[in-house]
Amino acid sequence: MNKYGQAAILAVELIQSKLVDTPEAAWEKATIEIFGAGTSGQGKGCPRSTFLALCETGSVKGIAPGVYTNSKKNKGYAFRALELLEDELSLLNDSRVLWKKVLNGNEKKHNSQMDVVLALWNEGFIVN
Template sequence: MNKYGNAAINATQMFNNKAAKTPLDAWNQTTFELFGANTPAQRKGCPKNAFLGLCEEGLVRGVPKGNYTYRSDSLNKAYAVEAVELLRVNPELINDRNELWKEVMGGVKKQHNSQMDVVLALWENGLIVLE
């Protein structure tokens, strides 16, 4: 698991333990600790918006549905939500991040940017709502 996967897990735990008021606050705090203040890795939007998009849809255990993303961030949210839907239908995709991404993209050639790391880490740690 990479650092963005760890960030998603840590942010979820931080929010659920009431150590942060919002999922965004939890993400910012945990990425500050993992990457350092205001570094490019800490500011990276794709994994952050994948995490916040899952939170927004009520797919992260313990995080209520809400408005956590900006309209401009909807693609990364859509990728993450689609990945969860695909995993619900075919949990074997957990073993192949690249195949999961390929299915999310529906044939469009595009490099993933840690969105799948967030989804897979949350899934593997039982932090995705399955129903």
């Protein structure tokens, strides 16, 4: 699991333990702890948007639905990945293959979105 997957798990744990109140604050705190404040890793938008999109619809255990992100593309990628995982659990082992299936033939660089989805799924934090 890469650092963005670790950040997603830590963010959920921070909310569940009531150390922070919102998914945005949880992601901020988790990424500061893992990457360091103000680093490029800490500020990367795609994994953050993916995490917040999953939280937004109540797909993450223990996090209330709300309005957490404006990202449409990453939200779409996240939910397409969940659909694919429900039908094909073999995708749990390879974020690159999952990404290719999410894009359905389109070419776009993977930017850790699937690492967030897979970490939350594998940790049992996704609500189906």
